Amino acid sequence: MYQFKPVTQRDGGKLRKYYANCQYGLCEYSVGTKLMWRPVLHPAWAEIAGCLVIRNEDDGRWVFDYPVPGPEGDEDAALTAIEQYCLDRGVLPVISVVPECRAARLLARYPYVHVSDIRTWRDYVYYREDLQLFAGRRYSGQRNHIKKFQARCPDAYFRRLTGADEAVIQQFWTDYEAEFPKGDNAKARGELELAKKMLRLVGKPWFIGGGMFDGEKLVALALAEKCGDTLIIHIEKALYSYPGVYPAMVQAFADNCGDGCRWIDREDDAADRGLRTSKLQYGPAKLAPKYCFEPQNELLKHVREIPELKTERLTLSALTEADIPAYNALVLDGERNRWWGYDDVGGLGGPVEERSFFDVAQRDFENRQAANFAVRLDGKLIGEAVLYRFDCRGGAELGCRIDAAYAGHGYGTEAFAAVADWALYKVKLTRVVAKCYKENQASYKMLSSCMRKNGEDETFFYFEKLV
Incomplete structure (x- = not known):
């Protein structure tokens, strides 16, 4: 697994392997800019898929330079790594100082994206x-x-x-x-x-x-x-x-x-009037743009509130405060959740309180990082379905868990299919993915009934549903 290392003078030679032949034509793609503005932007670097990837800090958030490929570098793989890195940390990726020659590539990559081109950056x-x-x-x-x-x-x-x-x-x-x-x-x-x-x-x-x-x-x-x-x-x-x-x-x-x-x-001229006047007097051939791409996920664009979904037997809707006792019991069932794939308690980063899990779900939706549905039978919460890990490229992951007392009746399959259809046809995703542990035969059967298997590794079977 790659790690980002702070840029130091000792790294100059390693960065030059990529910058020496870089044709982006922008000052940010150079050792000098990285070293000079190190106290301000705190650049860190990693080599990913044969590319140099730089992570900077700007106004309290991470922004990434566009990957600089080596002789056999894979820019798409490096961009995917950036997206996964941000996804794992619950933040949206920002690709900044993008050269004009790579802008079209990112426009084609992200279905929804905010693009800026600030004059003073050029x-x-x-x-x-x-x-x-x-x-x-x-x-x-x-x-x-x-x-x-x-x-x-x-x-x-x-x-x-x-x-x-x-x-x-x-x-x-x-x-x-x-x-x-x-x-x-x-x-x-x-x-x-x-x-x-x-x-x-x-x-x-x-x-x-x-x-x-x-x-x-x-x-x-x-x-x-x-x-x-x-x-x-x-x-x-x-x-x-x-x-x-x-x-x-x-x-x-x-x-x-x-x-x-x-x-x-x-x-650039750093918005300094004197510098701008001077630089213009020398007759530039161009003011090279530096685009900032801020991909958006589909929840941000299309979902203001979690809707109510109905199936033949179930109702799926937003969690409410009245659900807290039943929701806590569901989340804290360790034996049931050994197949869930996420440590809800460890993810809190602090002690478990009555509202802890409910507040996490609320906050995730407010930040448009996830949509948690309560799965209800005759009005009672018997499980949840969660759409999360939006990759900003039209995809998201779906998970579902049902209270042990209601297992074996097909409720999970019914809820899962309902949220998957909502995600693909209302949220306008192009791809919903899911996974299950290889030992979990019940989940394997459920996913196989409504999705297509598309791979496996030592731990998981992977599934997807496309439109």
Whole structure:
């Protein structure tokens, strides 16, 4: 079973196995972004089905990058693993910063999904040749600024930065902070501290560092990473006291460090007005979208309340407070529930109280994670049927248990079939699945009568019903 491990500097080489050839063209699919924003997003990684899967934290919830496949990676299997991981923990999957080239795949995967594309997330992506040459009328402003810089600093030159430049880089930060115009802006100050930490990694093989020098003085620097045919610029800084050095640095970096790349990604603007104005002035070829996919399950879309279902002998309806004694007796019958497949008591995470199981059922439906039906005979609760584990792809699992005193009369089969039909034709699922322990012959017989067997393992027989 895979486990997510927090991203550290030591993991850089392992992540680069996937990012080095990744053609998504977004800054999030890079080692630099993962390391730089580690204190904010707490990224964790796992290798699943030959793919790199990253789990981030955002506003108290998990969000996953779209899987990055290796040479033999299976993206669909990795997405299924993400969905199962979330399903096992009772949360809906969120696939974020999805590149445009994978959006259609997810739209086809999820019957119901909320998709967002936030303007401030979009990366500014340029043709490398445009930044390398600054040719044409639209770049006349950049060329003029560069001429002014060259006139003031005729001996200025660009060169690669390495781990041996630690002292030079440190002096640059001292000079930069002395004229930093946003020193009282907490957000900008935090970003600067992250940038300073990243420049300590300039000697790592994953990164390309470069600087513009005026004699021995470093007056501008950049740190980048090649991912596929895109050069992703993680950091660009220049001394404000050197007018024109910024476009000079952009041009020199594109010319000297972009070999083999068609695109240059200068990341997003973080909703900063100044950054947005500057990035637009450099003539981006595109503002690359980053879609966030939030799959929804069918309960969320179609079910406001648990309905009443009627069969020849039974009524199925929502649990009520009057059912609590009979429901507790059903749930706490250990001998009967050894075939249930779920530890109701252990799942509470605390002591058993009178309303414990009832409250769990209520909460699961409020969160649209499950629909618990009371199975009633002449108004009395004699069992329950539960539709749960919605996979957000049109499927859900169904379970049913009947009080021991009423076993052997076909009530379970009757209730099970009623909820399965409701799920497929009213909730609009495409697939209902179920399983039973191999030793449980009664359940095997019941499931075989209303579903199709579709597999087995050492422990279970598996069944499904489709529309």
